[in-house]
Amino acid sequence: xxxxxxILVRHGQSEGNVAAEQAQRDHLDRIDVPARDPDVVLSETGxxxxxxxxxxxSGLPGDEQPQVIWTSPYRRARETADRALAVAxxxxxxxxxxxxxxxxxxxxxxxxxxxxIAQFPQEAERREWLGKFYYRPPGGESWADVALRVRGxxxxxxxxxxxxxxxxxxxxxxxxLFCYVAExxxxxxxxxxxxxxxxxxxxxxxxxxxEDSATGxxxxxxxxxxxxxxxxxxxxxxxxxxxxxGGEHV
Numbered sequence: 001x002x003x004x005x006x007i008l009v010r011h012g013q014s015e016g017n018v019a020a021e022q023a024q025r026d027h028l029d030r031i032d033v034p035a036r037d038p039d040v041v042l043s044e045t046g047x048x049x050x051x052x053x054x055x056x057x058s059g060l061p062g063d064e065q066p067q068v069i070w071t072s073p074y075r076r077a078r079e080t081a082d083r084a085l086a087v088a089x090x091x092x093x094x095x096x097x098x099x100x101x102x103x104x105x106x107x108x109x110x111x112x113x114x115x116x117i118a119q120f121p122q123e124a125e126r127r128e129w130l131g132k133f134y135y136r137p138p139g140g141e142s143w144a145d146v147a148l149r150v151r152g153x154x155x156x157x158x159x160x161x162x163x164x165x166x167x168x169x170x171x172x173x174x175x176x177l178f179c180y181v182a183e184x185x186x187x188x189x190x191x192x193x194x195x196x197x198x199x200x201x202x203x204x205x206x207x208x209x210x211e212d213s214a215t216g217x218x219x220x221x222x223x224x225x226x227x228x229x230x231x232x233x234x235x236x237x238x239x240x241x242x243x244x245x246g247g248e249h250v
Contacts, residue, residue: 002160002161002209003157003158003160003166004209005064005165005206005208006166006167006168007066007166007167007168007206008175008205008206008207009080009081009084009167009169009170009175010169010170010172010201010202011046011050011080011201012043012045012047012048012050012053012076012079012080012083013043013201013202013234013236014040014042014046014076015034015035015040015042015043016031016033016034016040016076017046017236017238018043018238019031019032020033020238023112024112028112028115029111029114029115029118029119030110030112031111031112037074037109038074039074039075040076041076042076042080046080046202047083048233048234049080049201049233049234050079050083051083053080053083053202054083054084054086055087055088055227055231056204056227057085057087058087058090065090066166067092067165068093068163069081069085069092069093069094069095069166069168069169070094070095070096070097070100070153070167070168071094071095071096071100071168071169072096072097072098072100072101072169072171073097073101077170077171081167081169084169092167097153099150099153100149100171101170102170102173102174103140103143103145103171103173104140105137105140106136106139107120107123107140108123109140123138131187131191132191133187133190133191143173143177146173147177150178150181151181154182154217175205176190176193176198177190178207179193179205179207179222181215182207182215182218183215184214184215197222197223199237200223200225200235200236200237201238202225202227203223204221204223204224204225205219205221205223205224206219206220207219207220208220
């Protein structure tokens with residue numbers, strides 16, 4: 001048995017997403033995050049979104065159902081997985097992998113773009129010069145750093161022989177970079193996608209193994225949210241405010 005498919009799910013809207021949006025709306029320097037990043041939980045809307053993922057899973061044919069789940073250790077990702085599996089009435093073995101955690105923002109954690117400019121103007125200039133993909137805040141990670149984590153996970157997954165289909169619950173940048181690696185995108189292409197078609201909360205992507213592909217993978221579904229819209233559940237798209245440039249999410 002060899003791995004054939006990955007089902008990637010961004011966590012539902014979190015209380016941190018709501019706080020970041022509020023800070024941006026009110027033009028604040030600092031985000032009033034309710035907990036440290038690994039402990040941020042889902043909002044009420046995020047819980048509804050996670051439940052909708054469960055109903056989507058329950059509607060998959062038997063030969064498309066995931067057989068195991070890999071998840072970020074961050075609470076919002078694990079809560080999304082827990083709620084989805086409970087609604088789907090499915091029991092899967094868990095593998096918690098710290099490589100699936102959200103991007104570490106270092107000294108810019110809890111700051112909006114406005115706050116970074118106010119408190120660390122030299123860092124703001126350095127970020128503008130290097131660009132979003134390669135800029136690493138002191139004590140934190142660049143997108144390229146996260147891509148290295150993702151490549152390591154994909155290497156491990158490619159050698160698994162126990163499961164054909166794996167469900168992964170993680171974060172917007174992490175899942176976006178799974179697709180970046182699978183499609184062999186370049187810096188401009190992935191940043192353009194983030195700006196114009198960023199991953200929505202509880203959205204679903206699917207990657208299929210393809211030995212004829214240069215990367216060994218193809219993206220068969222990206223940013224699916226019909227399972228939310230069909231149930232009238234609010235669709236949210238809230239990247240972290242500290243990942244803004246010039247006040248614009250990119």
